[in-house]
Amino acid sequence: MIRIGIYGYGNLGRGVECAIKQNDDMELVAVFTRRDPKTVKLIDESVSVYHVDDALKMQDKIDVMILCGGSATDLPVQTPYLAKYFNVVDSFDTHAKIPEHFENVDKAARETNHTGMISVGWDPGMFSLNRMLAGTILVDGCDYTFWGRGVSQGHSDAIRRIEGVKNAKQYTVPVESALQAVRNGENPQLTTREKHTRECYVVANEGADLARIENEIKTMPNYFADYDTTVNFISEEEFNENHAGIPHGGVVIRSGKTGKSLENNHIIEYKITLDSNPEFTASVIVAYARATYKLANEGAYGCKTVFDVAPAHLSAKSGEELRKSLL
Amino acid sequence: MIRIGIYGYGNLGRGVECAIKQNDDMELVAVFTRRDPKTVKLIDESVSVYHVDDALKMQDKIDVMILCGGSATDLPVQTPYLAKYFNVVDSFDTHAKIPEHFENVDKAARETNHTGMISVGWDPGMFSLNRMLAGTILVDGCDYTFWGRGVSQGHSDAIRRIEGVKNAKQYTVPVESALQAVRNGENPQLTTREKHTRECYVVANEGADLARIENEIKTMPNYFADYDTTVNFISEEEFNENHAGIPHGGVVIRSGKTGKSLENNHIIEYKITLDSNPEFTASVIVAYARATYKLANEGAYGCKTVFDVAPAHLSAKSGEELRKSLL
Numbered sequence: 001m002i003r004i005g006i007y008g009y010g011n012l013g014r015g016v017e018c019a020i021k022q023n024d025d026m027e028l029v030a031v032f033t034r035r036d037p038k039t040v041k042l043i044d045e046s047v048s049v050y051h052v053d054d055a056l057k058m059q060d061k062i063d064v065m066i067l068c069g070g071s072a073t074d075l076p077v078q079t080p081y082l083a084k085y086f087n088v089v090d091s092f093d094t095h096a097k098i099p100e101h102f103e104n105v106d107k108a109a110r111e112t113n114h115t116g117m118i119s120v121g122w123d124p125g126m127f128s129l130n131r132m133l134a135g136t137i138l139v140d141g142c143d144y145t146f147w148g149r150g151v152s153q154g155h156s157d158a159i160r161r162i163e164g165v166k167n168a169k170q171y172t173v174p175v176e177s178a179l180q181a182v183r184n185g186e187n188p189q190l191t192t193r194e195k196h197t198r199e200c201y202v203v204a205n206e207g208a209d210l211a212r213i214e215n216e217i218k219t220m221p222n223y224f225a226d227y228d229t230t231v232n233f234i235s236e237e238e239f240n241e242n243h244a245g246i247p248h249g250g251v252v253i254r255s256g257k258t259g260k261s262l263e264n265n266h267i268i269e270y271k272i273t274l275d276s277n278p279e280f281t282a283s284v285i286v287a288y289a290r291a292t293y294k295l296a297n298e299g300a301y302g303c304k305t306v307f308d309v310a311p312a313h314l315s316a317k318s319g320e321e322l323r324k325s326l327l
Numbered sequence: 328m329i330r331i332g333i334y335g336y337g338n339l340g341r342g343v344e345c346a347i348k349q350n351d352d353m354e355l356v357a358v359f360t361r362r363d364p365k366t367v368k369l370i371d372e373s374v375s376v377y378h379v380d381d382a383l384k385m386q387d388k389i390d391v392m393i394l395c396g397g398s399a400t401d402l403p404v405q406t407p408y409l410a411k412y413f414n415v416v417d418s419f420d421t422h423a424k425i426p427e428h429f430e431n432v433d434k435a436a437r438e439t440n441h442t443g444m445i446s447v448g449w450d451p452g453m454f455s456l457n458r459m460l461a462g463t464i465l466v467d468g469c470d471y472t473f474w475g476r477g478v479s480q481g482h483s484d485a486i487r488r489i490e491g492v493k494n495a496k497q498y499t500v501p502v503e504s505a506l507q508a509v510r511n512g513e514n515p516q517l518t519t520r521e522k523h524t525r526e527c528y529v530v531a532n533e534g535a536d537l538a539r540i541e542n543e544i545k546t547m548p549n550y551f552a553d554y555d556t557t558v559n560f561i562s563e564e565e566f567n568e569n570h571a572g573i574p575h576g577g578v579v580i581r582s583g584k585t586g587k588s589l590e591n592n593h594i595i596e597y598k599i600t601l602d603s604n605p606e607f608t609a610s611v612i613v614a615y616a617r618a619t620y621k622l623a624n625e626g627a628y629g630c631k632t633v634f635d636v637a638p639a640h641l642s643a644k645s646g647e648e649l650r651k652s653l654l
Contacts, residue, residue: 018586022466043587098654099647119654126460128654129638130597133453135653136614136641137607139349183600258610259345260370264602266610270457271598273510275591280464283585283593287463307639307649311456314463315634320426322634326462327425327446327455 002293003061004286006031007052007082008068009040011246012091015282016066017043023286025316029062059085063296064289067091080104083116083303087296089289091121091281098124098305106303115296116303120288121281122272123147127252129306130270134254138266141256144182146174146195150248150277158223159200162216164208167236169243171199174251182253185265198229201243203236248277287314329620330388331613333358334379334409335395336367338573339418342609343393344370350613352643356389386412390623391616394418407431410443410630414623416616418448418608425451425632433630442623443630447615448608449599450474454579456633457597461581465593468583471509473501473522477575477604485550486527489543491535494563496570498526501578509580512592525556530566575604614641 004020006013009031020028021044030048033040037049050058055065065086069075075092082088083105092101098119109116119125123145131143152172159168178195181188188194200217204210214231217224234243251271258264274280288306291313295304312319331347333340336358347355348371357375360367364376377385382392392413396402402419409415410432419428425446436443446452450472458470479499486495505522508515515521527544531537541558545551561570578598585591601607615633618640622631639646 015585019466022585095654099651102650124654126464129460132638132642132649132653133456136617136638136643137453137610139346139610258342258349258603258606264606266602266607267598267600269596269598269600271594271596273594273596275593276585279585279591280593283464283466290463305650305654307642307646307654308637310635310637311459311463312634315459316463319634322459323429323632324426326459327422327451327632327634 002026002290003029003063004289005029005055005058005062005065005086006068007055007065007078008074009033009042009049010068011278012282012285013068014043015276015279016068016285017047018279019283019286022283023290023316026286026290030058055082056085062086064089064292066285066289076101076104079116079118080108083109083114084112085114087115087292089117089120089285089292091125091285092119093121093124095124102303102305110302113299113301115292115301117288117292117295117305117309118303119305120285122284123250125281125284125306126272127250127270130252130268131254132307134252134256134268134270138254138256138258138268140258140262141254141266142187144190144253144255145250146179146253147250148172148174148196148248150250150274151246152198153246155198155200155223158220159202159217162213164205164213165202166205167203167239169201169239171201173197173199179251182255183267183269185255185267187255192226193228196227198224198227200229200231201239202231202233203239204233245275246277247275248280249273290314290316329353329617330356330390331616332356332382332385332389332392332413333395334382334392334405335401336360336369336376337395338605339609339612340395341370342603342606343395343612344374345606346610346613349610350617350643352617353613357385382409383412389413391416391619393612393616403428403431406443406445407435410436410441411439412441414442414619416444416447416612416619418452418612419446420448420451422451429630429632437629440626440628442619442628444615444619444622444632444636445630446632447612449611450577452608452611452633453599454577454597457579457595458581459634461579461583461595461597465581465583465585465595467585467589468581468593469514471517471580471582472577473506473580474577475499475501475523475575477577477601478573479525480573482525482527482550485547486529486544489540491532491540492529493532494530494566496528496566498528500524500526506578509582510594510596512582512594514582519553520555523554525551525554527556527558528566528570529558529560530563531560572602573604574602575607576600617641617643 032052067090105116155170254268291309394417432443482497581595618636
């Protein structure tokens with residue numbers, strides 16, 4: 001059994017707890033929280049909850065620690081720190097800062113013979129992997145990534161900060177005609193506005209100025225100003241009924257050419273449609289936790305990413321089983 | 328530069344020649360043929376063509392030999408034989424015999440410290456990889472593979488063997504409603520007939536009995552009897568105009584559940600749409616030839632499959648570049 005710890009217990013941590021239950025070769029040993037452990041209720045109440053300050057005492061009881069904190073302030077500190085004491089996996093998703101994060105985790109993990117897997121999930125993660133694989137196959141080509149239809153937590157938060165807004169959810173939606181042009185091999189050059197629209201569902205406080213709220217959303221720099229945005233005011237009842245979930249998804253497309261005169265076109269498409277963004281991310285992370293465990297056992301220390309993991313390392317099955325049943 | 332040899336020069340060999348030209352870190356050193364080398368015309372006439380009997384003389388000039396023969400009789404013999412003298416890549420695609428082929432290549436390659444990569448292409452190959460990856464992420468779920476719309480060489484050949492048939496092409500076509508049910512997460516149980524239909528375009532000899540030909544096609548055991556088959560008789564002119572290419576494609580879908588009570592559904596879909604089946608297969612093979620070269624240099628000898636290759640090994644870019652630009 002691979003003994004797992006969860007460090008941080010929000011939506012992602014809960015997803016990891018669920019995913020571990022689906023994998024017979026793993027067990028959840030402990031959850032670590034910054035809150036008072038007594039206030040944290042796990043799905044499986046037989047698992048112990050500890051304060052994060054007690055994590056190091058569990059070094060010899062945990063094979064892989066899965067970090068479920070945020071990328072803005074938690075993971076840049078937590079992952080290098082914990083990589084000194086544990087094999088770790090995180091879902092660090094600030095794309096521009098990945099090289100720096102890699103260096104920090106690599107140094108910490110190598111000094112103490114640990115393996116640290118970073119930026120696991122779907123983007124970065126499975127989308128990165130598919131961009132890379134498709135690019136090595138279709139060398140002459142273009143990459144496209146569309147996100148959605150799905151909930152952007154950051155954009156929903158931004159709407160909720162507007163005065164008079166009680167609750168809000170924002171869906172990122174790919175523009176169907178742009179997607180179709182890419183699938184047709186037309187290799188279009190697409191602006192931000194041409195790739196995605198933003199749909200907002202807003203519950204306003206009674207008596208709030210709806211026109212002002214709508215205008216504040218649509219003109220918000222970085223978040224909405226560069227997009228075609230629609231704002232729908234709905235009742236709290238409708239909000240709870242139709243917008244309670246955290247669905248997401250997206251597609252990575254490589255369109256490329258081969259042949260004597262590059263006369264033949266090919267499309268490779270990787271598409272995901274998710275009822276629950278955090279549970280899917282958690283499921284990817286748990287598979288990579290298995291790979292992290294195997295790599296550490298082989299002495300492959302230091303920082304790793306999805307690019308460094310041979311697919312067989314993700315599976316609980318033997319090479320022989322995989323070749324027989326899946327090749 | 329990675330020095331490549333091509334062993335067998337048909338559609339696939341020609342595709343490999345084209346693909347090598349698209350990869351700056353590779354050069355084609357020689358092509359080996361069972362025909363009279365003087366009769367074989369390469370796209371690049373500056374590359375030497377030798378008889379297969381002269382292959383072993385080139386051992387120190389070739390880093391990876393790419394085998395482009397057929398799976399029925401060529402590769403079961405050629406791959407283990409050549410793995411004694413070269414690092415090799417093949418596209419062996421008789422799924423049921425892969426374990427046996429693996430053992431034979433593994434033994435030959437290990438004895439002489441070579442690396443042999445087998446069953447590379449799209450199915451087996453990229454489809455296998457995606458079946459496996461999706462299955463490790465969505466542990467509780469169902470796999471679906473649909474092939475087409477595309478040309479089945481074997482089925483086209485079978486039609487051409489019927490008396491009175493001058494030329495023929497058969498397209499395998501996924502049933503759209505079945506595909507939609509899978510994408511909707513309905514997890515349908517599908518029979519052979521419910522998954523694919525077969526479209527035939529036939530040029531008949533003058534005066535041939537069309538009703539008999541159509542009946543012979545539709546009732547042919549294994550090939551057509553279990554499918555809804557349509558037969559279209561067309562002129563040779565129309566055949567040459569509209570059915571000269573070798574397009575193919577298909578999709579691998581994993582539909583799986585997560586959550587406390589497995590209440591959330593997710594769909595992972597990997598889809599390819601190819602103008603030229605052999606050129607795409609060749610492009611996959613060439614990327615895996617690079618990985619074979621790297622593995623051999625690291626001392627990772629023996630037989631390998633797509634499951635054993637860390638994605639970064641397929642790329643000409645460094646780990647640092649990949650993390651910066653694609654993660």
